[in-house]
Amino acid sequence: MNYIQRDKKCLPELAKTSEQFKKEIAGKNRKEAYAHYDSRKSILKYNTEETTKEFKKMNYERCSFCTQIILEFEREMTVEHIETKKSVPEKIYEWDNLLCACKSCNTKRSVKKYDGSKYLDPTKVKDIEKYFVYHADGTISVNEELSQQEIEAAKYMIELYGLDRDSLNYERRSFFKDLQEDEFYEGLLKQKMNSRRIILRSVFAYYKRRIRDGK
Numbered sequence: 621m622n623y624i625q626r627d628k629k630c631l632p633e634l635a636k637t638s639e640q641f642k643k644e645i646a647g648k649n650r651k652e653a654y655a656h657y658d659s660r661k662s663i664l665k666y667n668t669e670e671t672t673k674e675f676k677k678m679n680y681e682r683c684s685f686c687t688q689i690i691l692e693f694e695r696e697m698t699v700e701h702i703e704t705k706k707s708v709p710e711k712i713y714e715w716d717n718l719l720c721a722c723k724s725c726n727t728k729r730s731v732k733k734y735d736g737s738k739y740l741d742p743t744k745v746k747d748i749e750k751y752f753v754y755h756a757d758g759t760i761s762v763n764e765e766l767s768q769q770e771i772e773a774a775k776y777m778i779e780l781y782g783l784d785r786d787s788l789n790y791e792r793r794s795f796f797k798d799l800q801e802d803e804f805y806e807g808l809l810k811q812k813m814n815s816r817r818i819i820l821r822s823v824f825a826y827y828k829r830r831i832r833d834g835k
């Protein structure tokens with residue numbers, strides 16, 4: 621995972637929808653509020669042109685979790701709710717509660733309960749890259765040098781989104797192989813870490829530990 625800068629505090633159209641929805645669910649309990657959302661979702665939408673456009677820009681067309689490029693972004697991007705729709709209906713239309721995800725990460729989300737003390741929101745945790753270690757065979761593991769609490773959080777995220785799934789390991793392995801064979805790699809190593817381009821961040825995230833360890 622990489623840090624993602626959420627430039628906008630709010631999206632006007634979404635904020636309006638959220639306000640409308642909150643009015644409609646006032647006085648309802650959680651179950652009723654979710655049922656209400658379900659009956660209104662064809663009218664009250666969070667996945668709109670507005671949100672898609674903003675996600676495309678802030679994520680550099682990448683998934684917030686596996687960091688893979690989402691091909692045909694407008695069609696294939698899915699909206700992930702950090703706190704799930706069923707557990708916290710009042711946050712269904714809150715911009716802060718939304719991240720964009722590829723279809724695999726979204727559907728892979730396990731039934732594990734949302735745990736705010738472990739969830740690493742890539743738009744809030746600036747040093748999110750430190751939590752994970754990537755290996756030459758494409759696998760991912762938890763950075764064991766962290767504190768116990770941080771280790772627990774990293775484990776939770778890997779499990780929650782299946783970040784160690786076979787297809788991703790395979791993709792990362794091919795990525796490393798291609799990159800090492802590319803002379804562009806030398807140039808990448810000289811890039812500054814403050815680059816906001818996620819593609820570079822990804823490369824560094826995958827590589828920096830191995831480089832530091834001299835592997």
Ligand SMILES: [Zn+2]
Pocket residue numbers: 683684685686687688721722723724725726
């Ligand atoms: Zn993904």
